[in-house]
Amino acid sequence: MVKKRMVIILTIIQLVIFSLIGRLVQLQLVSTESFHGINLIEESVAQRTEQLIIDDGRGMFVDRYGQPLTYEYIPTLVLFPFLKKMDWPIDQIATIVSMPKETIKRQLEEAKGPIILHNGQQPIQLQPWQMERINELHIPGVIAVHKQYELEQKYAQHVIGLLGENEKLLKERYRDRTLSPKTKIGVSGLQSSFDEFLIPDGETKLLYHVDARGEPLFGMDVKYTEQANPFYPITVQTTIDRTMQQHVEQIIAQHGMEKGAVVLLDVETNDIVALASAPAMDERNPYKNEAAQNRALLPQVPGSVFKVVVAAAALENGLVHGQTFNCDRKINGEPEEKKKGMRSFEESFAISCNNTFAELGKQLIAMDKNMFDIYAQKLGLLPRVGWEGDVYHFESFRPLREEKQGKIWTDERDKHVPLAVAQTAIGQKDVRVSPLAVANMMATIARGGEAKQVRIAQKMMYKNGTTFFTFDEKRLTTDSLRQETIDKLQELLQLVVMHPEGTGRAFQSLPYTVAGKSGTAETGKEKLVNKWFAGYFPADRPKYALVVVQLETASAASVTNAIFADIVRATYELEQKGMNEG
Incomplete structure (x- = not known):
């Protein structure tokens, strides 16, 4: 009787062990990119990565003269939070950007991740010579970039249309492409009709890896990643003035x-x-009072x-x-x-x-x-x-x-x-x-x-x-x-x-x-x-x-x-x- 009980207990233990091994195989080898809709590789990398999106990779619209209609690129300065724990030439940067170093320090102290240096409520806008001088210094965690920003003034919203997250529609449109389920797609206007040309191949971002305490894992080097295709994203030049x-x-x-x-x-x-x-x-409630309808059409x-x-x-x-x-x-x-x-x-x-x-x-x-x-x-x-x-x-x-x-x-x-x-x-x-x-x-x-x-x-x-x-x-x-x-x-x-x-x-x-x-x-x-x-x-x-x-x-x-x-x-x-x- 005792022997039979031992056999049953050992069998249960083995089944539990095999189940755990199977689960580990599923997590580590089989479903690493699609576990209940979650990409485990991406999530694990994200847990140990500090990053700042410079450009979401989606194509843009401009008017007949090349003026932006959706977003613009502002030349500005990115600072990474590990700077507050190291000695770096802040005086030089303060002189180049014409800003008190105390202001820069304060923004860094409040930072929980990479930040854009601000002057009041607006990001500072650098001149070409300022960008060149900053990047020539090669200071880890200090990078001048052209950052993508949505325009404060919206133009021709009914013409340009809306973007939104719709995982089901994304999969239907782009079955043959590997895209993040959070990728935004066009749901109306030109954003929808040109979506196949504008959909991003990847983001442009600055990133570095951290340990459990948020300290740089592989030194102070910040990595710059961008879309592999040098021809994309596409820009659509409209006829709008x-x-x-x-x-x-x-x-x-x-x-x-x-x-x-x-x-x-x-x-x-x-x-x-x-x-x-x-x-x-x-845009917070575009369908209220049928406002999203383009009545001109x-x-x-x-x-x-x-x-x-x-x-x-x-x-x-x-x-x-x-x-x-x-x-x-x-x-x-x-x-x-x-x-x-x-x-x-x-x-x-x-x-x-x-x-x-x-x-x-x-x-x-x-x-x-x-x-x-x-x-x-x-x-x-x-x-x-x-x-x-x-x-x-x-x-x-x-x-x-x-x-x-x-x-x-x-x-x-x-x-x-x-x-x-x-x-x-x-x-x-x-x-x-x-x-x-x-x-x-x-x-x-x-x-x-x-x-x-x-x-x-x-x-x-x-x-x-x-x-x-x-x-x-x-x-x-x-x-x-x-x-x-x-x-x-x-x-x-x-x-x-x-x-x-x-x-x-x-x-x-x-x-x-x-x-x-x-x-x-x-x-x-x-x-x-x-x-x-x-x-x-x-x-x-x-x-x-x-x-x-x-x-x-x-x-x-x-x-x-x-x-x-x-x-x-x-x-x-x-x-x-x-x-x-x-």
Whole structure:
């Protein structure tokens, strides 16, 4: 009996020993990099390593002039905590950086790890000669580096987009790559669409090994590690003008636009100069009130802005020949509250007479059920207008991947219903187009009829500054309007501003002459409308196309025109300043 008990006890002991050995094998040999989602090697190294991240390795965005839009590199001074336990030439460093050595000592005494030397609340910014002199001294634990910092001022947040940690999505996107589960990836905007090019290959950091008491383990040498690939990370040069973008965002904020969008395009290149969406995004809670949505890329009810399409189709198809239209009637035949009398086609456009375009719309659809679609595409309003093409091994790459396609009809049967056609002709019913697409239509007209894709990125560059890929200008369609039609549309858009009763007459006193079209669209919400003004300037030599839309606002409270006017003024002032400096 005793013998049997001993055998059982010994067997249990052996099983426990074998279990412990198996566990050690698992920890030390098998699951060292994936033990319950933890990389044991990394964690063990981290326990005995003091380090400072200099650069997280992710690619960056810059504006058209190379100004940073996401983060910048500040030349500054790194100090390691073991300095407070050794004699080092602090006086020399204090002299070079022009800072009392007591201030340096105090910051070191408070340090629990590597620190950036600060002057008040800000890191000190070194001059090139200071960096060179500091690093020539070869003092262990004293290193001058270019440290990566997020910009305090955020630019074009809806365009650039958000970063976030999502281990599941990270694994789905990058199955073939070994990345830390804490690697941030793009979840919206350009950060998302360019993520495959921007994802880091590794961090740049300063580090040294310590023992259990925090003392240097292998001497005082600090190791500098960086990405192995000398060409990465990639920099994306956008078409954004950082200064103009800042002005646009400030103007929107000053006028308190709660919901809407602004798009400013360069007419010649069709590049986005500035793009903003309201409300502004709070990165601490970006999805509150749907603030993360880029409303400039989402289809909205355009109202009378759509009359440009009807006007173009009517002109091309010979429906305009000096006749007058009854502007005392609504599109359903009922009397208008504000009587405007019999008006010519040109006046009807200037004062935005609904009945004129309802009648023309019905005639056009009677000729061809697809008439609105055909001319919307010729004007660069449909389908999507953002740049699209093959990039590297990505087919149909779209930088503005959140752009949604507009539409004119939801139910084809509406093309046979006169009232539905009339409502569609004035940009109501089911018509939906994005502010970006409307801006593209205005740029197409201003440019003389050539519809182009809208660019947000100019090129991608390697770390050494050489070009990796260029986003060439591309046609949106080769099917253009006749030159006489474009000339007439330009006259009509100028008349909106210059006519005494024109809906854009408030812009007559601006430093640039403006051509454009207003729009007031019913939203389906009681007494709330979308207020648009879309146009280009200077009218005689177009350089910019501009669209401002305030969504779901009380008509009397609209700030659309005020924002449009202030952006035109800001553009003028910046150009004058540039000319004077030049």
